[in-house]
Amino acid sequence: MKVVKESRAVQQISEYYKCSGKSVALVPTMGFLHEGHVSLMHKAKAENDILIVSIFVNPTQFGKGEDFDKYPRDIVRDFHICEKAGADYIFNPEVSEMYGENSFTKVSVSNVTQKLEGDFRPGHFDGVATVVTKLLNITAPRKFYLGQKDAQQNAVLKRMISDLNIDTELVVCETIREANGLAKSSRNTFLTEEQKQKASVLFFILNEGKRLILEEKISDTEFIYEYAEEILKEKAPEFELQYYKITDNEFLNEIKDLSGFSGEILISLACKAGNTRLIDNIIFSK
Missing domain, CATH: 3.30.1300.10 (Pantoate-beta-alanine ligase, C-terminal domain)
Structure with a gap:
């Protein structure tokens, strides 16, 4: 398993495997991985040839006063979890790699974002839609895998890939829970x-x-x-x-x-x- 920091390198890796007739899958995460992420990796690896796991704490989906700075991070721990789960590559870019000095473009989905989480986290789904679009453009996966826990996010991303004709499929997987029913997070x-x-x-x-x-x-x-x-x-x-x-x-x-x-x-x-x-x-x- 390799860790890659540059988006262009990941694009070339994905293109190579696709030209070789292999299917590429993406599990997008913000790191500090748990059993829920591992279950996504297992399913993605079982259904595809090459698995890329992205680890990127995306600043644009955090609002003012939210926990971006406190969000847990441990790339060494995550590396071993990904390796054990069968990932082939970790894409772990810096913020400067994902958002250059003059980044003026964002992806905004209306309607489905303007309720539930949208009432409490204005702008959150613009950040989600933008970073996922970038990750899909970088990794070009046949499928990408997310958990059911973020149901509204899944609805937003399904609408986005349909509306923008993005050539990928979102696979939503069952929420993994603690013994008492608390959703893993x-x-x-x-x-x-x-x-x-x-x-x-x-x-x-x-x-x-x-x-x-x-x-x-x-x-x-x-x-x-x-x-x-x-x-x-x-x-x-x-x-x-x-x-x-x-x-x-x-x-x-x-x-x-x-x-x-x-x-x-x-x-x-x-x-x-x-x-x-x-x-x-x-x-x-x-």
């Missing part, structure tokens, strides 16, 4: 042990929403919201729920009345445990 390192235990309530209220819809046949989403909030207040009153929403899984339009809805339902939430912001979701069909 690099930011979990900021949580205390008590917060980690209490955060199990997040996956619980997502599943309760699903149960109310599928088993209890509840169609009034306002009732489900209130029910979920009551459970959170009881189990973890110090947590701050920023949103708990029931939407479709393509355009992320909020569903008020489920009685006439048919298709994939996304229940997503964002919650602050102390200074750490956690997101999670559940997707199912009705």
Whole structure:
């Protein structure tokens, strides 16, 4: 396995393998890898010949006052994880390599970005869409792999690659969880042990929403919201729920009345445990 810092070198590597008839896959990450990332690497390597893992903490998707400077980084640790998982290359550019002195271009997706996370993190998805476009242009993968935990990000990127005719496929993989249901995340390192235990309530209220819809046949989403909030207040009153929403899984339009809805339902939430912001979701069909 090799670590490459220059984007032009990665382009040449990818082009060489594609000309040799081999398929190239990308797992884009911000590093400080965990079991969720490893599961993406395993799937990508099983389905493709060459695996590139990008490790880049992208400054343009962090807003003012967010945790860019504190975001955990450990490239030596990540190197060994990638090597063990079967990666062929790590693309680990500097910020100056990804964004030159005079970088005036950004990719902006409308509509699907202007809700949920978009209400709390303005400009975040411009940063995501721009850096992913650059990574796709650099690595030219047949497929790239992301986890379900970032459901809105996945919806944004699916819309982007469709609208811009980018020749790749996004493969969304199952969220990997702790034993108590907490979704694996690099930011979990900021949580205390008590917060980690209490955060199990997040996956619980997502599943309760699903149960109310599928088993209890509840169609009034306002009732489900209130029910979920009551459970959170009881189990973890110090947590701050920023949103708990029931939407479709393509355009992320909020569903008020489920009685006439048919298709994939996304229940997503964002919650602050102390200074750490956690997101999670559940997707199912009705």
